[in-house]
Amino acid sequence: MKGTLVRVATATVAIISAAIISYQTVSADRKLPFNDISTSYARNEIIDLYNRGIITGTSLTTYSPVDSITRAEFITLLDRLLSLEPVISPVTPYTDLAQSAWYYGWIQAAVQLQLASGTSATTFAPLKAVTRQEAAVFIVRALKQAASVASTHSTFKDGSQIANWANAAVTVVNKLGLMKGDGTGNFRPSDPITRQEAAMLIYRVVHTDSWPTEMVEESQERIVLGWQYGQTVAEFESNIQQSNVNTLSPRWYFVGGTGSVSDSTDLSLVTWAKKNDKRIWAMVGNRSDQEATHQLLSNTTASHVAINQLLAIVNKYGLDGLNIDFENVEPKDRDNLTTFISILAEKLHAVDAILSIDVSPDLGTDWTDAFDYTALGRRVDYIVMMGYDEHYGGSVSAGPNASLPYVQRAIDKLQAHVSSDKVILAMPFYNRDWTLKVDGTASSSMYISLPEQNGRIKTYSLKPVWNASLGQYVASYTEQSMKHTIWFEDGRSLIAKYRLAVKERLGGVAYWYIGGESVDVWSSMRNAERFNDYSF
Template sequence: MFAIILAMTTIFIFGMLRELRLGEEYTKKTMLGRLAITTFIVGFLASGAFQAATANKVLPFDDISTSYAQNEIINLYNKKMMTGTSKTSFSPTRSITRAEFITVLDRMLGLNPVGSPVTSFTDVALDDWYYGWIQAAVQLELANGITATSFAPKRAVTRQEAAVWVARALKQNGESSIGLCTAFKDGKEIADWASASVAAVHQAGLMKGDNKGKFRPSEPITRQETAVLLDRVLQNKSWASELKALPEKRIVIGWQYGQTREQYQSNILKSNVNTLSPRWYFVGETGDLSDSTDTKLITWAKQNDKQIWAMVGNRSDQSATHLMLSDSIVRNKVVEQLSEIVKRYDLEGLNIDFENVAPKDRALLTTFITSLAEELHTLGAVLSIDVSPDLGTDWTEAFDYAALGKQADYVVMMGYDEHYGGSLYPGSNASLPYDEHAIDTLLKVVPSEKVILAFPFYNRDWTLNENGTVSSSEFITLTEQNRKIKTYALKPVWNEAMGQYVAIYMKQSLKHTIWFEDARSLITKYRLAVDKKLAGVAYWYIGGESEDVWASLSNAETYYDYSFSK
């Protein structure tokens, strides 16, 4: 502070002398006035009020003035990524807990806490301040528990754990730098599960050894060390740019079913859906088209920058669909009506949802889609068609995937009903392997940029016989599913291979099983869509979801678009 006072006083006095040399006229009164101003400035700079104000402005905490990480702490605090242990204390030398570290890491990645009630951790309560942050990280596979049922949120994070979490968050797998751990004198003490990550963050200049050349893998990392580590991430211009970039825009379809316009609009506004698909049109055997167009929804969609690809269904009526497709006059009549509807209501596109089409109508269905695509393309409208996974059964024999992929703009893979109401044995509605197989099979004949993967916002609660077969099943929404967790105190267990939680419970002496569709399982499917470079995703149906899934899917949308190149 003395240096500042001396410097400013010297500048002021030299300024007066300079003016005298330049010939300025000074009266005794002018000189006294200038000296009085100088005295006031010196006095103010030396005052306790000024020093206190300066200190408060620079240091948000009382205990970081001597910390080597002072600048990094202030930077993370100003970016609202890292807070103190109290309003006035940062506790720089204290170990950081697993819950605290994950929270800071989430904030750095631009993620939001999520409130999904589905968790296998018994030591993370829904009302804990860190619950949502841990859920966000676990759902994106950024962190795991120390066991299947324990996260240990209050346990100190070791330096090698911190390395693993940061490397995973930045998608630095370390495969090309595994041998670098030998750079540390205690490299052999680094756990096998952490060695690649330690090497990766060391190579990236994020974590260094101490002045004795040791990494100290099992020692707790302090809060000030954490601040330095994460600030180094932000100093990487490429990574910092990634963190500020907007997610890539994909098609996100939300089907309307069983909701009024007001209910549907309300749910859409909470979501990331950009393409609405209301069930407005159904085709009969004579080619007559039922029209339930809601013009108010069309106006609302345009006002809210949403497209409408209205759904066209066949009510799963195989006989009526055959009669319509097999008569060229009737078939062309339907094409003309649909084309006219798109033009009349200025729709952006149509979504064809023909189910239970007879195998013998395979070529006729392709002909219909070809004709409709030609008409819609002259109007600048989009044509999409819904298909089920090719499992070699009559249910999907009518779909010539390759031909449909050439004619339609998008092929929507309905990735659900792996086990349906008529199944003999219980099982998942949409396991990850089921969707992977469906997409991989489709991508052999349809380019990824034309494929959309649909997820379920519904599930089944299976009641079992003593021999394990299905006694009955209850169709449930995700909200109803979550309600069962609370009612029956369910303890879901995450199944990595299936990409889902599974829970078993007893009700009136009968065994029940649920393969959960929740935010975490939906995120695994979303990641599949990103990894396969698909055009987008779709949700059947809006209103079936629990509200928490939108925050989770938003996190996935944000995080999976990061590339974090080295």
């Protein structure tokens, strides 16, 4: 009897213990973000990434760990991993991306940064499952590791099945310990990657020793200058608040032939800039008046009048600097322009103010003969290269406003004379809609802002095609029997130029003009800053 009681007591304890364990498990699972991950081998990794805001479920209560992850879902994971913003740009070549889809902005952000591309020139296939080799390519792009591959020799038994375009990426993720084989020595490149496998992959990236420190490391601040044009102060301030601009350049001052400076300073903007930690380099123009500019520069008295008035203005309003925008200057005024800028720079530097000057690309014409790039580069703090007007209103042939090769050539020529860290690349927030003759030459062109450009996409149901060599989208439409062509400026084309500024280690970028942009551009440029300013 005693033995029976012991056995009963022992069984009772076991049942109670099991019930307690079962209760604790249920209780713990109730605290999980999803009710279907308790038995997943990636359970803890999913919880970690969920708490970091990197992953979400297939519903409010389910993660679907064994389901394949789609291209849209995987790209969204990468964007969140990199702390990117979704970009609702209307310019896309993909016919299977609806702007109303939850993933539209995430895919646009990745495409603009070259993290992802379509399955064809016109399709992205957002709902298609991601294969293991595709996941390797995506992650390597995100970590900017592809260029470091020394050997693509595969150690996997099924290495011959890995596509040529994925070989290097698979080698990298394997060396980094981010993706391994299946335990039998195979990589299974064409198998879909599951949502729990994707979580494991992203978790390994997050918990790589160098990742957290590199992502929060302060990058060297670049000048991001925005010119005010055609806007009230209130409108200008509103646009700046949405942007990543840190240096304002309002068009307040113009110099005439006698050296007299017209003053249109708005003190409310000065106050607002200081309150919002923005610098002001006010623009000083010559109204593109060649004769008056010659009188100013060739007359010592007039030059000194202008220089002294400009110095007084900087002191009076507490400006951080000036931005000289003298255009249409005669070649014969080259030395006098250099002298004028040299004296002004000396005066401003004495009061700790910055002097920058805007120049055009050297195309071997007399339009830029007045600029002694070498001498000016020694005197001023920054030279702003106006990297646009490749094709302008008077051009015989139609073409882009600022293609990537055009901008690269302009920077290369300037860098032969000026230190890279003194160069600021100016990019356009405007474009041209070209009307073409039957033979394809230009009949006329219309100056348009980016919202106006984007409006034509909707009006004419355009599907722009990306031209990688130009770094721009292009599309055509017909109106009243006349063919029109637009080479688009958008977040993707601007990021391509920003990437050039980073690669060449330039001092910063500038935008002509604030108010000409579409609001999505600022998400694109913030993404460009985040992605280009970290290394893994």
